[in-house]
Amino acid sequence: MGQASAAEPGLIAFQATRNSKAVAGRVGFSPFLGLEFGVSSYAGKFTNAGDPEKSATIVMFDAAYQHGPFVLNGEYGRSNIVGPGILRKSLAPPAVNPNDPLTIAALSDYVAQTSPGQDGFYIESGYSFFRGLFRNRELFDEGAYVMPVVRLKRFVVTGRSRIFI
Numbered sequence: 001m002g003q004a005s006a007a008e009p010g011l012i013a014f015q016a017t018r019n020s021k022a023v024a025g026r027v028g029f030s031p032f033l034g035l036e037f038g039v040s041s042y043a044g045k046f047t048n049a050g051d052p053e054k055s056a057t058i059v060m061f062d063a064a065y066q067h068g069p070f071v072l073n074g075e076y077g078r079s080n081i082v083g084p085g086i087l088r089k090s091l092a093p094p095a096v097n098p099n100d101p102l103t104i105a106a107l108s109d110y111v112a113q114t115s116p117g118q119d120g121f122y123i124e125s126g127y128s129f130f131r132g133l134f135r136n137r138e139l140f141d142e143g144a145y146v147m148p149v150v151r152l153k154r155f156v157v158t159g160r161s162r163i164f165i
Contacts, residue, residue, distance in 0.1 A: 041057070
């Protein structure tokens with residue numbers, strides 16, 4: 001729920017009213033024409049008025065390759081959300097007996113867990129057809145074409161995995 005809330009336009013407005021600006025950026029590298037690698041990041045706070053602060057950090061790695069009509073794109077991303085009220089993977093801390101090392105170890109494992117986040121990737125490929133077919137039409141730009149795309153994506157939310165093709 002935290003990441004979904006962070007993406008809502010109304011909640012992003014709270015950042016400005018609370019003087020909590022987000023920082024985002026991307027660095028790209030293109031060793032030759034048609035190939036590009038990049039890394040981007042976002043770090044910012046999102047909080048409803050009157051609630052304790054919550055923050056989100058997102059890191060993305062991407063690559064794109066184009067050779068003539070063939071295109072291959074991919075991206076991997078990882079996010080983490082922290083703050084009061086953000087549930088961990090375990091809903092409640094384990095009971096601790098100070099005389100039992102196993103319960104102390106269980107509490108240590110609980111504290112070490114990260115808050116929920118998402119990580120995932122996609123890889124997609126496409127091939128453009130009919131370049132120039134629409135050139136003399138008023139409804140299309142000069143470079144219009146048709147490109148079927150195949151995409152494989154996977155994301156994990158708090159230990160649950162989904163794969164889409």
